[in-house]
Amino acid sequence: MTLMKLAPFEQHLKWLALGLGICSTISVVQGWQLAAMLFSLPFCVIWMYCGWLRNERQLKYINMLFTVFYVYGIARYAILYG
Structure with missing residues (x-):
């Protein structure tokens, strides 16, 4: 699936x-x-996608960074409390 398929x-x-x-x-x-x-x-994933649609580099990279933080936090939570 290409990036533009969800554009509508x-x-x-x-x-x-x-x-x-x-x-x-x-x-x-x-x-x-x-x-x-x-x-x-x-x-964050939705806004990262929207950043790619509009070539908004700052929005895209900020949301990539926060996505990494949330994946780390969820994994850490699963390890500590799972």
């Missing part, structure tokens, strides 16, 4: 990312560490 759904993906961001924020406020990371990871 970009606006839907952005709305999904908004929902994930809200869920992540609620999780942080409630102190649900794992839930916050699980909501934030797909949020």
